[in-house]
Amino acid sequence: MNPNLEKLQAYPFEKLKRLFADLTPNAAFSPISLGLGEPKHATPQLIKDALIANLNGLANYPSTNGLESLRVAISRWLANRYTIPALDPSTQILPVNGSREALFSLAQAVIDTSKQGDITPIVMCPNPFYQIYEGAAYLAGAQPYFANANPAKNFAPDFSQVPESIWQRTQLLYVCSPGNPTGAVLTLEDWKELFALADRYDFIIAADECYSEIYFGETPPLGSLSAANALGREGYPRLITLSSLSKRSNVPGMRSGFVAGDANIIKQFLLYRTYHGGAMSPSIQAASIAAWNDEQHVAENRALYLKKFSQVTPVLQEVLDVTLPDAAFYLWAGVDKHLNISDTEFARGLYRDYNVTVLPGSFLAREAHGINPGRNRIRMALVAEVDECMEAAQRIVAYVKGLQSQLTT
Structure with missing residues (x-):
């Protein structure tokens, strides 16, 4: 077996299952989960209709580079969303089976373990x-290096602390903006810094933007392609942007997304995927075209999240260190303020006493540079309906107030 499999850690939800293994939740409360970031809003009817109308596509082998009409739809969407010139559908865009699959396979395609001799490359x-x-x-045979979130930058990663010796070994940089779990959005200055580093040290940037359409202000979050265009980076050198319909259109089960950017990287990634077997079903492609061509359902979806966050955040601010994020559908809350309790203890007690599931922040981070930047924070995914999220918030308030009363007696 591949010895690198031994390096993989349990997924956060497996850790959560183990954390709760010896607990029986309070049966007086119905279960509410804020743990898993799985969209719960209804799938738009227009997407269902397009899928059903194209079920005959199941009888065909799909091509790896997908239908031209899908690539054109994605190119048009990118141009409209980010106010950029249309990307070439034939060379700069590739449909993928959800951004998760492409985030993983991209590393397998671009990491060169022979490039620096016996020195292990950095991701x-x-x-x-x-x-x-x-x-x-x-x-991919590389070593991950973790850039810790900086609370002063709204928990965006702080790349200024990375030593030059690490940059010299870096071949791939993952960026998530809007971020999971913090909701932080990178600024144009952030992108300018990252592009300069990519040019200087010759690495590829993989910009994970699957939360780009869930935001709470009038201005949409800045994307990597629009940042590159504004900075005059013609052809998007060393940049691959990844996005998905899962959150935007409430279709996580469709597994539909795309990669876009540097044509030279796309060309090699397409070659890899031809062998990898990453082609998307023609039926899913047809439904995806319908989704990318419609913005009304996206605006309606965003309005539902805005309503939830506007109601839930003030309630939780009464007892937790939490603010409205830049974007995405998570609240990233501190739990140790005056409570003298860890994030795992908080999650266990909340589940046991009030049957509400949240994800400990330490499960979403690694000990790096002397700290685990997720410790004593929790991630709450506000993916359920408004009433259920408000009920969860009220239970959390009751739980924290109970802890506070214990500390004063």
Whole structure:
């Protein structure tokens, strides 16, 4: 077996299962999960209709580079969303089976373990992070290096502390903006710094933007392609952007997304995927075209999240260190303020006493540079309906107030 498999850690939800293994939740409360970031809003009817109308596509082998009409739809969406010139559908865009699959396989395609002799290449990751980045690094024969979140930057990763010796070994940098779990969005200055580093040290940036369409202000989050265009980076050198319909259109089961950017990288990634077997079903492609061509359902979806966050955040601010994020559908809350309790203890007690599931922040990060930047924080995914999320918030308030009363007696 591949010895790098031994380096993989249990996924956060497996750790959560173990954390709760000896607990019986209070039966007086119905279960509410804020743990898993799985969209719960209804799938738009237009996507269902397009899928059903194209079920005959199941009788055909799909091509790896996908239908031209899908690539054109994605190119049009990118141009409209990010106010950039249209990308070439034939050379700069590739449909993928969800961004998760492509985030993993991209590392397998681009990491060159022979480039620096016996020196192990580096894959740079934010910390906390989406665990696929770490697994992709290990199984590509690389070593992950974690750039810790900086609370002063709204928990965006702080790349300024990375030593030059690490940059010299870096071949791939994963960036998640809007971030999971923090909701942080990189600024144009952040992107300018990263592009300069990529040019200087010759590495590829993989920009994970699957949460780009869930935001709470009037201005959409800045994307990597629009940042590159604004900075005059014609052709998007060393940049691959990844996005998905899962969160935008509430279709996580469709496994539909795309990669876009540097045509030279796309060309080699397409070659890899031809052997990897990453082609998307023609039926799913047809439904995806319908989804990318429609913005009304996206605006309606975003409005539902805005309503939830506007109601839930003030309630939780009464007892937790939490603010409205830049974007995405998570609240990243501190739990140790005046409570003298860890994130894992908090999650156990909340589950046991009030049957509410949250994810300990330490499960989403690694000990790096002397700290685990997720410790004593929790991630709450506000993916359920408004009433259920409000009920969960009220139970959390009751739980924290109970802890506070114990400390004063």
